Amino acid sequence: MTTSIEHKQEAAKYLRLEKDPATRIATITIDRPEKHNTTTIGMRLLFAEFVHKCNIDDDVKVLVIRGIGDHFGSGGDIPEHGDLYLNPQPGDNFLPDLEIDDGSVTYPPPGSFRYLFGLTNHYATARAGNRPLQEFKKISIIEAKGYCYGWHFYQCADADIIVASDDALFGHPSFRYAGWGPRMWQWLETVGVRAFSEMLFTGRPFTAGEMYTANRFVNAVVPREALEAETAKYAHACAITRPTDVVVAQKTFIEAYKQHRGEYFGSLLTGWLEGMLPLMTDDKEGDVNLGKNNTFQQGIGNVVKNNDLNYPPEWRLSMKGRKQP
Numbered sequence: 001m002t003t004s005i006e007h008k009q010e011a012a013k014y015l016r017l018e019k020d021p022a023t024r025i026a027t028i029t030i031d032r033p034e035k036h037n038t039t040t041i042g043m044r045l046l047f048a049e050f051v052h053k054c055n056i057d058d059d060v061k062v063l064v065i066r067g068i069g070d071h072f073g074s075g076g077d078i079p080e081h082g083d084l085y086l087n088p089q090p091g092d093n094f095l096p097d098l099e100i101d102d103g104s105v106t107y108p109p110p111g112s113f114r115y116l117f118g119l120t121n122h123y124a125t126a127r128a129g130n131r132p133l134q135e136f137k138k139i140s141i142i143e144a145k146g147y148c149y150g151w152h153f154y155q156c157a158d159a160d161i162i163v164a165s166d167d168a169l170f171g172h173p174s175f176r177y178a179g180w181g182p183r184m185w186q187w188l189e190t191v192g193v194r195a196f197s198e199m200l201f202t203g204r205p206f207t208a209g210e211m212y213t214a215n216r217f218v219n220a221v222v223p224r225e226a227l228e229a230e231t232a233k234y235a236h237a238c239a240i241t242r243p244t245d246v247v248v249a250q251k252t253f254i255e256a257y258k259q260h261r262g263e264y265f266g267s268l269l270t271g272w273l274e275g276m277l278p279l280m281t282d283d284k285e286g287d288v289n290l291g292k293n294n295t296f297q298q299g300i301g302n303v304v305k306n307n308d309l310n311y312p313p314e315w316r317l318s319m320k321g322r323k324q325p
Contacts, residue, residue, distance in 0.1 A: 003101040007042030008049070015043050017050040024061035024244070025235050026054050033069025038077040039151050041097055044129030051132040061244045062235050063136065065155060066143035075150020075173065078300045085116070085290060094119040097128070117275030123182045124267035130182050131267060133158035134258070137248045139238045143231040144168045144208070145224060149317070150181065157186040160251075161238070162217065163231045164208040165224040170217070171205030173304050173317055178290040179280070180273055185266020189258075191217050204315035 014037075019026035028050050030037045039047070054060040067073050084092055093107030097119055108114035126132040133140050133155060142156050144164040150172050156162055172181045180200075181187075187196050191206075192215035199206055211217040222230045242250075259265075282289050288307050290300075308316045309324070316322045 002096065004042070004045060004096045004099040005101060007040065007096050008046045009042070011040055011042030011046045014040070015046050015050070017053070019054075019057070019059055021059040023236070023239055024059060025064065025239050026057070026060040026062070027064045027066065030065075030067040030073055033067075033071075035077065036071045036147055037067040037069065037073035037152070038075060039073065039129075040077045040080055044076070044151065045097075045099065045127075046129075048127050048129040048132040051136055052126075055136050055138065058244070060138060061247060062139045062141065062238045064141045064143060064231060064235050065159070066231070067145070067152075069146075071146030072142070072144050072148045072168070073150075073152035074147040075152060082300050088115075098122055099127070111278075113275060116277060117271065120182070120274035121268070121271040123274075124264065124271045130154050131158055131186075134186075134255070134263060137251045137255075138244065139247060139251075141231060141234055141238070143227060144170075144218070145227055146319070149173060149205070153187075154181070154183045156217075157183045157190050161219050161234055162211075163220045163222070163227065163234055164211070164218045165227045166208055166221050167224055168208040168211075168218075168221075169205040169317075169319070170208070170211050171199055171203070171317065173203075174290070175200055176203040176307060176317075177288045177300070177304060178274075178277060180270060182267065182270050182274065184270045184273070186263060188266075189261060189263070191215055202311075202315060203317075204311065205317055 014030065014032040016029050016031065017026065018029070028047065030039070032038065051063070054063050084094065088110040095105060095107055108118060122128050123130045126135045130151065131154065140159045141161045141163065142159040144156060144162050145168050148156055148168055148170045153170055153172055156170065174181050191199065195206070195214035206214065208218055208221045212221050220230055277290060280289060288303060305318060308318050308321050313322050313324060
């Protein structure tokens with residue numbers, strides 16, 4: 001696939017938007033369980049498009065975001081971007097991410113600061129699909145379960161309400177192979193500096209219970225079998241409490257507060273920070289470093305899994321790994 005349009009057409013198999021005009025509750029469902037609901041370029045772009053539509057649609061007041069299967073999602077589809085980061089070939093670029101399908105546009109070459117920064121800076125915009133919930137003027141609710149990693153953790157940081165199953169795990173694998181992620185500032189705000197510092201420096205995921213006590217990042221924790229009913233209860237209450245105009249006014253007030261606290265400023269700073277990745281040097285040979293292609297010859301996923309076993313079982317990202325000694 002070479003264009004953003006082709007990416008979004010492929011993504012339509014894995015992402016759907018449904019709404020009930022009677023209740024004014026819409027649902028975005030991520031349906032890629034065989035890949036733990038990892039998101040592709042097209043899925044991120046389509047997600048941003050869906051959120052934008054719901055923002056305008058008068059039939060929508062509450063937006064629920066959920067995943068099919070055992071997990072909300074384990075982040076972006078890293079192998080899709082792996083070679084672009086690690087082993088770019090002549091003609092490779094991030095133009096589809098930027099929704100530029102004009103073949104006459106010349107992307108900055110590998111090795112330049114702008115090669116990576118052009119993408120990471122774009123991630124600060126809603127249309128890139130990483131932070132569209134920040135500009136959503138209605139109520140967003142995440143139904144969190146199992147893995148809530150990477151891109152899915154971004155959405156949790158930006159949503160208004162999170163209802164989590166008691167087996168949910170929150171975090172970002174990139175803390176162990178890169179050192180940051182696009183929503184760093186927002187995580188500091190929503191998780192709390194002390195708890196987030198622990199997550200960042202150890203790379204360990206936090207349980208739903210821990211996220212409930214960490215600055216009330218999670219609003220409710222329930223058994224897995226009660227998750228859908230609890231999410232529906234929250235969505236129903238939000239849908240009937242006040243008129244949509246009132247909700248939009250409330251959300252505008254909250255957004256003003258977030259901008260006073262520097263939410264978008266933080267997004268720009270993180271884009272710059274991520275763009276500095278190629279300059280990060282190893283402490284020793286064999287360090288896990290996304291900017292060094294020799295580390296990832298066996299594939300990013302395999303490196304992350306193997307490195308995960310070096311941590312205490314209760315701090316591992318993999319649920320299977322957490323059961324191993």
